[in-house]
Amino acid sequence: MSPFAALREQLHAAAETFADGPGALSGILSGLVDDVDRALAEPLEIFPVCHHSPASALAMARRLREKQPEVVYLELCEDLRPVLDELRNCRLPVALQAFATELDGFPEGWGPLNVVAPITEASAEYQAIAYALDTPGVELVLVDRSADHVYQWLPQERPDESVGIEIGDLRPRFAELERHLLHHAKVRHWSEWWDQYVEQPLSGADYATYRQVMVLIGSLFRRLTPEDSPRLAGDEERERHMWTRMREHLAASGADPGRCLYVCGAFHAASRVEEFGLHAAEPAYEVTPRTGTTWQYGIVPASHSAVEAQFGLAPGSVSIAAATYAKAVTRGGVKTYQLKGRQATTRPRKAAPAAEGPVTDRLTGFLSSPPALDALDEAELLGWCVDIVRLARRNGYLASTADAIAVFETSILLAGMRNRARPTPYDFQDAAVTCIEKDAVPGRRDVAQLCEILLGGDRIGEVGYAALPPLAQDVYDRLEPLGVDVRKRAVHRVLLDFGTDPELEPCSHLLWMLRRLMPDGAVRPIMGNRALGERSRQESWDVAIGHHQRALIELGYEGVTVEQVLEQRLRKMVTDPEATAAVALEAVEESIVLLGSRRFTEELGARAVELLAAERTVDDAPDVLRRIRRLLTHYRSAEPALPAWVERFVTTGYAHYCTLLPSAFVADDTGVRQVAAMLGFLSGMESLAISLGCDRAQLELAVKQSHPETPGKVALLWAARFQLGLLSSAELRARCAELLANPLVVPSFPQYLSGFVQALEPAPALTPFVVELISDAFATLPDSVLLPWLPKLITTLKDEAAELVPVLVREAGRTFPGTLAAVDAWTPPWTAAPAPTPVPTPAGGPVTDLLTAHPATTDALAALLGCDGTWQATGATGPGPGPAGDLLTRHPAATDALAALLAPR
Structure with a gap:
């Protein structure tokens, strides 16, 4: 007979009383007991856990001492097993990570794929891992689906960039239930409710009570989940996978199920899939093969706040859980497991082992009696109150001894209102905020954050040198000459003087590459620059790689050295379907400055030629012109001859822009700036292009075929015709004079003027003429027209020709007098007619x-x-x-x- 028969009958009677007859409520209540009975009857012992739960960690440590299992099955991605051995080189909290950038079998828009599983010291999973890795003869088997299957089972729409695996997620699936529980418990959030009604009662409970209660809670939340929920379907798929893997391992190894332990979330302990249990009929469940995606594995730093943000926990809850765990270990004398090579954060006393007994009903007593209330620990509460006042004063609050007394009394008051004899950290935090935080926060931290710091703080993990990928180790080794420990979480200011320390030049080169590859703030140049043809004799840097250790580790998933990763990223830039010729030229510049590989630069340059020839728009013409000019200047000063790809780029661009010029002049989606850049390319590269075999007649024909209508492009066409000798300066002056004389054209004259200013790019000889044109406009237009016209002129020049205005200013400075007294006697050079000089008439001949x-x-x-x-x-x-x-x-x-x-x- 089931040991829970009496409880089942009691719940059935309660359902009839409160629900007017057995119905859905009765099925749910009795089903909870059935799930507990089923899980406890399984020959393979199931250990239900809640992630980051001190009660689960304490129960796990006790159970491992008692049972000493030979095989531990753990709910964790099975392909993460190789990286677990590196945990001994880390300081928790950290996260196991699977990372993929080259996708094969997934939509391209999903990349990069990222799966992280955080591990904290106050977790049952870490106890199981430490026990299995440091106990001879114990095998640790991860049975959850692989990181590849995590994304295989996701819907086809684009997922989040990072998928977090939370082992033992225990959150109510119905918001109504959560609100009901929080309201009647008089608490603010789920973490506080869980601490009061689960953590505290189970911290000192025996193993049988803990196990039955956790399975009961998992069953409750599972039965409250709608049957058609996509999340429930995914959870059941995981359960089929895990039980299949465990059967396969037992069959292959011949291990005794009685000497094994299955550690999983309480939600999965109450599973109802057909594959559940070792005595279930062998179903035809097959694990689908993985895709061709290449996954990289490692360990990255984590923090309590990151875990809270990732899984939606209340701020400070993980830090409070860690403090609760450390205190319970010290008080309860539980001997926890720590991976060798790490210093334990607590020094517990050795506990006497407890003997196993038959399964008995512990749920009835647990559910029918109120939780035991801990007595008030005045010394602990007084210490908190004194420390929070001291910490508040350091952060600018005007706190005093009276505030410490007020926090003490308010904590006791709040605990009493919430049916607690002993104030919890949550009660203390609420009391401190009420009594100390007044109208404003004087510093960067409010009182709630100060309480979190006081109770343990946001602990940040660190991955040790031995656990780092080769790239990260190489970076640390190459930066050693700087004389600072870049692994520490600090901002290091370093000065590099290459005149006195030439051996620091490799460090500078590495820092420039890291600046290109790592997030902002990892390395930041304060002084110095590196570009085409530019090298600084001194540089100053702020180096904070320790703050960005995770980014450095993820960089190591892409290659063995920083140079290899940079080369891969530049190649990916130019082979992207959305890449343009401007993007390829940018990659060429970076390869010259940072890599110095002639072969690779030529490869990128050849790709730039292909992209330019394939482009059907001229949106990037200004960027193309600016970059190819800079590259030409570099090669002419640093190389005896131009590379072949540069010559092909010039000839291809000349023919390409000549072909697109007539359509660009009339296209509405092509701006004046783009057309001016095309003309600038054709004019500036003309001599080189003709020497390489291009025909100037092609440009003349393109200009003659262009018939723009917008004012700015009309001005550009006139400038192009002037540059080619198809329009004289007298004709150009006459046309502009007609524009100024026409009152219907005057409102749009700033657009003509903007076109002429843009024309300085292909025709710099027009600079005096543009100054003359602006001067004539100011001289001839009446105030009624000029004053409303000025704002539009200024905004047009600012938006469309900002970088060319200084050229006009310099020309105006050479043209106009430099003193106020000289203005009255000054005559514009374009209006002064020189007196004819008599010269002899040449004789015939x-x-x-x-x-x-x-x-x-x-x-x-x-x-x-x-x-x-x-x-x-x-x-x-x-x-x-x-x-x-x-x-x-x-x-x-x-x-x-x-x-x-x-x-x-």
């Missing part, structure tokens, strides 16, 4: 006859100089008066030289 017979050359030269190329009547001795004649008479040296060449010997 073969040169004059040749020029007169073939005037095309002189006409073209006159057009380039902005003169009217018409010829007037020619006298017998040479050309008559006119621009062409004036040109010949003012510059006789060219005529004489030509005559000397043509004169007969």
Whole structure:
């Protein structure tokens, strides 16, 4: 007969009384007892736990001393087993981690994949791990699904970047139940309720009571979960996996189930899947194979606050649990397990072993009697009150002895209101906030945070050197010449003077690479710079790698050295489907500055050429122009010849931008800045492109085919035609004068002006003309038009040509007078007509006859100089008066030289 038959009948009668007949409530209550009976009857002993629970950790330590199991099955990802041995080189809390960046079998948008399982000292799992690893002949087997299966079983929509595995999650699945429990218990959050009604009663309970109560709680929350819940389906899939793995191990090893221990969450201890138990019929459950994704494994630092944030626990609850655990170990004399190589945080006394007994009903007594109330420990509470006042004064609070007394009395009062004879840390925290924290927080920490610090603080774990991946160890070794211990959690200010300490140059190179790869704040340059052609003789850095040890460890999952990881990331940058030519040029710059590998740089450069040829938009034209100019300057100063990929990039870009230029001029989604950058590329690279085989006629044809309509692009086209000699300066002045004279065009004139300013990129010779244009606008426009027009002009120049405005300012400084007194007598150079200088008229001869017979050359030269190329009547001795004649008479040296060449010997 089941030992719980009496309890089952009692609950059935209660259901009939309170629910007016046996129904759903009766099924739930009796089902709870059935789950407990089923779990305790299993030959393979099930140890139910709650994560970060001091009661679970204490019960585990006691049970391991009593049973001394030979095999420990643990609910943890089975592929994390190899990294458990490195826990002895760490300071808890830490987290076991599985990390994947190269995905095979998962959507690309999911990466990177990250699974973390935190381990704290006040947890039953750590006790089981320490016992199994340090006890000869004991085997530790992880039976939960692998990290790969964690993501296989997720819905296909993109998950969070990090999946946290919480072993033994005990949270009510119904918000209504949680609110009901918190309201009637007069507590603020779930962690406080759990501490009062589960942790404290079970901390000193015997193993049989602990086990039955934990399975009962797990069963309650399981039966409150809706049957169609996706989370319940996932939990049941995990349970099938775990029982399958345990059967496989027992069959392969021949281990005695009576000498084994299965450690799992209380929720899984009350499992109802068909695969539950060793005597269940062998179902046809098969574990699906893993994907082709390559997983990396390691240990990363964790903290109490990180665990709380990851699993939605109340702030400070994990720190309070750790303090409760340490106190219970000291008072109860429980001998806990610690991995060798680590110094235990507590020094417990050895406890006498307890003998196992038959299964008896302990639930009835536990459920029917109120929990035993601990007596008030005045010394402990007084110590808290005095310490919190001292800590508050250090943080700027005006606390006094009276506040300490008030906190003491208020703690007792709050505990009494919550049916507790002994104030808990939660009561003390509430009392301290009430009595000490007034209107404002004077410093960075409020009283609640000070209480957490007082009760144990946010303990931060550390991964030891031996447990680090090779890359992290290599980084620490290479930074040793700095003379500081970069492994410590501190910000180190280091000065590198390469003149006196040239051996520090490798450290500087590594720091620049780490700045590129690690999060902001890990390494931060205070003084010094590194770019193409730039090297500093001195550098100053703030190094805080110890604060970012997790990021450094995750970097080690990607490669063996920092150089390898950087090369992989740069290659990934340029091979990404969304990569552009500008991105590839950025990767080229970084490879030159940080890696110095010619082969790799040429590979990235070749990819930049491919991306440029494949682009159908010119959105990144300004960035492309800026970067290729910088690379050309670097190679011309540092190399005897340009690399082949640079030449291909120039020729490809010249042909590419010539092809896209007409459509870019009329496209609404292409801005003036992009078109100006295209023209800047074509103008600035023209000589090099032509020397490499390009045809200038292609550019002229593209300009002639362009017919823009927006003012800024019209100005750009005029500038391009002027640059190519298709538009004279006189014609350009005339067109701009027409714009200023047209009142319908004046409101949009700032856009024309912005186009001319942007045109300084491809046609810097227009700088004096743009200054002249702005001056004419200020001189001719009436105030009624000029004053409303100025704000738009300023905003247009700021938004579209901010970096070119200084060029105009320098030109204006050379043009305008430097003193106020000189302004009145100053005449703009573009309006002052020089007096004609009388020059002798050249006599007729073969040169004059040749020029007169073939005037095309002189006409073209006159057009380039902005003169009217018409010829007037020619006298017998040479050309008559006119621009062409004036040109010949003012510059006789060219005529004489030509005559000397043509004169007969």
